[in-house]
Amino acid sequence: MRRLTMGALVLAAGFAQAAMAGDVGQIKNAKGGVFIVRGGQEIAASAGTPLQQADRVVTRADGAAGITFKDNSLLSLGPDSALDISHFSFDEKDQPDVLEATLHRGTLSAVSGKIVARTPEAMRIKTPTTVLGVRGTEFFVKVTNPDPVK
Amino acid sequence: MTRVGISREVIRALALWPALFFISGCCCFVPAEAETVVIVVPSRHDGHVGAVVVSRGERQQLLNTAYATARATPKGAIRQTSLKPRQLEELQKTFAAASEALPPKAQTYILYFDLASENLTPESSATLDVILAEVGKRSAAEIVVVGHSDSLGTPEANLALSQRRAERMRELVIERGAAPRIVSAVGVGERDLVVATGDEVEEVRNRRVEVTIR
Numbered sequence: 001m002r003r004l005t006m007g008a009l010v011l012a013a014g015f016a017q018a019a020m021a022g023d024v025g026q027i028k029n030a031k032g033g034v035f036i037v038r039g040g041q042e043i044a045a046s047a048g049t050p051l052q053q054a055d056r057v058v059t060r061a062d063g064a065a066g067i068t069f070k071d072n073s074l075l076s077l078g079p080d081s082a083l084d085i086s087h088f089s090f091d092e093k094d095q096p097d098v099l100e101a102t103l104h105r106g107t108l109s110a111v112s113g114k115i116v117a118r119t120p121e122a123m124r125i126k127t128p129t130t131v132l133g134v135r136g137t138e139f140f141v142k143v144t145n146p147d148p149v150k
Numbered sequence: 151m152t153r154v155g156i157s158r159e160v161i162r163a164l165a166l167w168p169a170l171f172f173i174s175g176c177c178c179f180v181p182a183e184a185e186t187v188v189i190v191v192p193s194r195h196d197g198h199v200g201a202v203v204v205s206r207g208e209r210q211q212l213l214n215t216a217y218a219t220a221r222a223t224p225k226g227a228i229r230q231t232s233l234k235p236r237q238l239e240e241l242q243k244t245f246a247a248a249s250e251a252l253p254p255k256a257q258t259y260i261l262y263f264d265l266a267s268e269n270l271t272p273e274s275s276a277t278l279d280v281i282l283a284e285v286g287k288r289s290a291a292e293i294v295v296v297g298h299s300d301s302l303g304t305p306e307a308n309l310a311l312s313q314r315r316a317e318r319m320r321e322l323v324i325e326r327g328a329a330p331r332i333v334s335a336v337g338v339g340e341r342d343l344v345v346a347t348g349d350e351v352e353e354v355r356n357r358r359v360e361v362t363i364r
Contacts, residue, residue: 028253028290048290064251068292068364072256078248109248111193111255112200121203128184129206129222136200139213140245142187 023050024088025069029076033060057083059106073099073113073123081106086126090115102126105145111138189219189233189241195255204228217241256364257284260344261319263357266311268318282326284363292364293328295319297337300356301349305339313337319359 027034027049034045037056043049045057051067059065059081066076071090077083087100097115103125112134116123121133127143190213192199201214204222211220211228217238222228233241259281261274270278285291297316299308316335324330345355 026290026292028288029251031247031251064247066251066253068253068256072362072364074253074255076248076251076253078245078251081248107245107248109245109252111195111252113256127186127222129186129224130188130228131205132188133203133205134200135202135214137193137198138191138195138200139202140187140189140191140241140248142244143184144187145184146182147184 022052023070024053024085024090025051025067025073027051027057027065028068029064029066031064032062032079034058034063034065035060051085053085053088055085057081057085069099069113071097071099071114073115074109074111075101076109078107078109081108083108097122099123100126103141103143104128105143108141108143109138110134110141112136183223186222187219188213188222189217190214192216194252253364254288256362258360258362261359261361262354263315263359265352265354265357268314270322278322278326281323281361281363282328285323285328285332288363291332293323293333294362294364295323295333295335296360296362297335298342298344298356298358298360299337299340300351300353301340301343301347302352303350305341309337309339311337312339315357315359319361323361 027045028047030046035058036043036045036049036051037058038052045065051057057065057067057077059077059079061079063079064077066074068074069088075083082104084102084104086102087098089095089098097119099115099122108125110125112123116134116136120135123134125132125134125141127141128145132141188202188204190200190202199214199216201212204211204213204220206222206228209228211230213220213230217233219231219233220228221231259277261277262271263269264271285293295316297312297319299312316337320333320335323333343356344358345353347353347356
């Protein structure tokens with residue numbers, strides 16, 4: 001178990017080394033248990049871990065995580081939260097800017113960035129019951145979800 | 151003894167009347183259906199109050215005042231409320247951990263170059279120290295360098311010049327101690343002028359490099 005955790009940490013450190021073209025942002029703050037689920041694998045996350053589209057960021061009961069996206073949007077999670085980075089595109093040729101994230105459960109704090117400054121509502125937060133079109137700037141979201149989401 | 155008796159009664163009541171249990175006890179438990187709460191707050195950076203449109207199917211609710219709050223369950227209306235002071239306190243507790251984890255806002259600095267050169271003006275050299283100090287304050291800082299030129303000269307030559315300026319800036323911040331892997335540098339030539347000019351115009355404010363720390 002211990003070895004497994006260490007392996008995951010080494011893996012996360014490896015990701016932190018190279019900022020790749022597919023990266024959409026980075027974990028800047030990680031407190032307590034913070035993980036990324038990518039392609040079915042769970043990766044322990046720490047400050048500097050890059051994020052990609054389709055990643056799920058999960059915090060444990062003692063966890064909290066802060067993310068900065070490439071367009072300078074800021075999102076952070078409180079404990080017991082799960083957020084999918086469903087769709088992100090910024091400054092890509094022939095593609096509209098978009099930041100779409102899905103909060104399955106937990107608490108979210110958000111400050112919009114350049115994507116919303118250019119195109120209001122190009123940032124969307126989906127929850128089990130709603131879609132939030134963001135025109136700016138700072139807001140909080142809480143999702144209480146009786147259906148367990150891993 | 152009496153206590154045990156009562157609790158047995160309660161247990162029996164729960165078993166016999168689940169509906170009654172639901173009505174009286176549901177507020178103490180996780181709700182049976184998903185709920186979303188959204189609150190627009192003044193920006194911690196400049197106090198600005200933005201707006202969020204909460205939608206579910208055809209129903210929409212615009213939140214565009216400080217502490218405007220919407221609650222939405224899978225069915226029924228999206229309820230909008232404004233918070234009382236006591237509720238504001240609760241709100242602060244609920245979102246404290248998330249709010250504290252929010253990364254600091256990205257900062258952008260603009261540095262200028264002498265005409266047709268990769269040398270910074272003296273004022274901009276001083277800005278380099280400010281940039282490095284900001285990097286030191288942050289957790290997992292990234293330095294994003296974007297080079298620009300004015301419109302004097304061909305677009306191709308200006309693209310190359312802006313790339314050299316961005317690359318020079320990358321070297322400068324690395325010389326001063328920034329880890330190479332956190333620094334990225336690109337040049338965009340004359341296609342993003344900060345002062346709109348015609349072609350072939352010498353303009354010091356366009357001969358710049360933007361350095362964003364995030």
